[in-house]
Amino acid sequence: MKLPFLPNHDDPSFFDFLTQQHPALTPTGRSGALQAQVSAEPARGAGSMTVPQATTVLAIKYQQGVVIAGDRRATEGFQIAERRIEKVFKIDEFSAMAIAGAAGPCIEMAKLFQVELEHYEKLEGVQLSCEGKANKLGQMVKANLPMVFQGLVVMPLYVGYDLKRAEGRIFKYDLAGGRYEESDYHAIGSGGKDARNTMREHFLKGLAEPDALKLALLALYNAADDDVGTGGPDLVRGIYPTAKIVNATGITDVSDQQIRSIYDGLIATRRSKEN
């Protein structure tokens, strides 16, 4: 591979570098080929293609930062495509992203966004601000718009710890790249509405970390209860939703053990109501 020695290219964005120098590697790179296919068969337009879809993910602010969590199911039509897909990604030391939509492009965008932030940090010698990262992600969602028309939707939910403001922040996006900040909590994906309903009932400002984590898992449980696309805890296989915590000390994974014990408590409470 030839060294990309480009004295006149002075752009710290990896995404722009790919777009200009290696367009085939960008998420929209494949749209050229797809375009031809779609226009040749207009009847099989957007949405008729079945690709694995990742669903419900959510984020909740608490006193010291943000909890971000997601279920583990991907569906393909009426089939379960994947039982242990990971939808919450560490992006850098102080931010994470969760995804809903077409699984492949979603994972690709998360990976590209990781490289994007690291690339910027190495070239410029400083990290992007929390706001800067959120805006950059918005531009990447916007660039994905041609894929949306072909049925490959990518919906990110982005959380970061803003070191300057000393608080956790949540950003949601629309398909056109619009970026909106949420003040308390948010959920997206097929079970997003169900998860939001649960959070609306139980959310309080300044929750403690264990309470916020418990609420996140409860919201996912209720979403799985009402939405076929969302996977609940799989007790037989031992598959549980995943969660990460972002605060001033950085990003930490919540251990499987901890999530399991919270679900054990939750399920016991539910069972007692049935009798």
Added chain:
Amino acid sequence: MPMPYYVSPEQMMQDKAEYAKKGIAKGRSIIAIEYVSGILLVAENPSASLYKISEIYDNIAFAGAGKYSEFENLRKAGIRHADLKGFMYSREDVTARSLANGYSQSLGTIFSQEMKPLEVEILVVQVGHNGQANEMYRISFDGSIIDERAFAVIGGKSEALQALLKEKGFTQPPELQAALALCIASLDHIGNQKLSLESLEVAVLDRNRDGRRFRRLTPADTKQLLSS
């Protein structure tokens, strides 16, 4: 009809090499040295914000001596190369050897084809983990590439420094503290004046770290390390 001047290729290359060497000789020196758990890089650099040493990838660091604008462009090219390769394939497929080859190709082409050669000398180092050996490559303005062991020096007084470090005759890599003290003493000795810690740029590739192994040491860090 006026005849164009004839300059023999030997003469042209010699002139270019002399020109580049003169430019590099003006710059200050940078030392890379293997220590017990990684590679230490020490540069004489009066600026606290314009770096000569930089992170390229998880295990790989870069150092450049000579003209700032020129090695800065090379540094950026290296980061693009590494990030692109890591994105296309996998993080473990990014190697110092392929990067050093890329640098060598680019510098060689510029040296032979452009009017003005680049006045730079660069180092590409990679810390080995899981029992692999460290790798250190020194690449000159003409694209020649030298595989170094134990230590590598680039910049102004590199020959004198190399001779000085060679005398030490490393059999075992030293501890970090000893390696740092040795680098500072050598730079002091060559420069005939006492260096302040503020005018040093220090960084390590520490194989005991996870993920990105590059870390800068601030003057406060180096002071604490030297006094411990």
